[in-house]
Amino acid sequence: MLIRCLILLFFIIYQCHEASGQESKNQSDTTILKDLKEYPRRNTLPVRRPVIFPEIVKLPEPDSLKLSINYWRTWTSLGLNVNQASFSENWGGGGVNSLAFGGQYSYKTDYTKGDKNFVSEVLLQYGKLKNKDQLSRKTADRIFWDNKVALKLSKNWYFFGSLNFESQFDRGFSFTKNAQGNEIRTLLSRFMAPGYLTESIGFEYKPVKYFFIRIGTGTARQTFVIDTNLYRTNPKNFGVKPGKNFRNELAFQVVAAIDKDIAENLNLKSRYTMFANYEKLKSIDNRLDVTLTARVNRMINVSLAGIVLYDDDTADEIQASQALSLGLVYKFPR
Template structure:
């Protein structure tokens, strides 16, 4: 009886474990089927064609294409300075009014190995202090023209012509024995006037800088007022009674014009003129202008000039001006 009972229990346990195993296997298969991800690249994808389509040129008899090789910049501005004080102003002062204007025009033509550049600068300013004679603060006519032929990457053969003079009469001021102010005539329009022609080589590695070496340079000095020597004995090197003087010389001219910082422009020009007949006395002139653009219409400029010309004075001459005013630019 005992043996029969044990056999029945063994049979029941075997059946139970077999059923449990089959159920566990079925659950595992179901889980695997649920965990399967969709197969990749189920849908076909068409790859783009990377070959560009070649377009035929436009055939139109009415189409005219022009290339502008000219670059132009026009600029003009005006400066006004005024000061006034009451009669009992403790710190002292003098009523004054100063006005000045400037016009400049630059043009450049560059095509293949040929270049033409021209620059015109007109400046004039006047200052009037109370109980004093009026004085000039600026007075200049400057016109420079150059034609160049490219020889290599940075070297050119050039020919240039330059004109320089002033608009108004110029005076020196002093006081007589009674303390009254008096003035002495020094210069006027075309007294002096300079016309300079030069041939040589130009080094221009970048757009904002160049050096011209004029091995063959001629300068004509004009003093059309033949009586000017009476108040200006040097007469700008022209023989008294004559109106013209010609010189042959070696000349070096360099220029730098670049925005050195945002809205800050540095412009400088140096000119050396060495007369072949008196190389020991070389004329030098340096012009430097630093301009800060406040906005499109307002700027502040600081200018300085150093000049040595023994036909004008035996010492170094210097001038400095600072201006705040309106300026308008037109470029194309």
């Protein structure tokens, strides 16, 4: 009986001990989980901030760096367009075999440094058209070279001097037919017949980069006709006396130009020139060139160009020309 009581007492003590250990373990696990949920404590160790000691470094002289500034800007473009059409002899819709081509080269350079500015622009154009059973005809022919030197006077005004040359490459004809229906051509012009050289000084107003107007209060123009026999087929002879090849005029001149992108991939370029001879103020020469160019992609452009001209030394009425072309154009730098 005593042994049974001792065994029962031992069993009770053992169960109490197990229950106490399990409770302690649960409390320990709860404490560990609580510690894991807490953010890591900040480092309580002292941190020494670095001390910066700036040191003065002497740079070399500007001349020794061999730096250079390019004050020149250039733009160059080359253009070519070709049109061809052919028809069979029994083509019911009618038509004539034809071949046409045209080319254009333009170059512009601009030098600006401080109050000084120099601009030079070259434009070369030539085109030809040949229809079956007809004589060939020109569609474009121009040599244009303009140079200007300017000194800035104020924000928008400059004092300028300019030199301008203009002529053509090839002979120009008028076409008629004789009694047999054959074409006859009459010579009207050729290279340096006419040729124009214009010198001008005055003031230029340029409020924005894409527009300017020049007022040439002192302008001289020389007209050249190197073919002294041209007056026989062209009686006006471009204002030069028959048998002579040179004429000088003093005049007042106004030149206005705009070159602006009016929309995405659409450019408007226009130039207006007024030339008023001091001896013939009642007869003023006017010329307006307008070109609208649409860019299809990097290499293809569509352009619509028009010219309106009044010069009584060439014709008694207003002259006009228009051309629409689609062709390849390469510009550089790209």
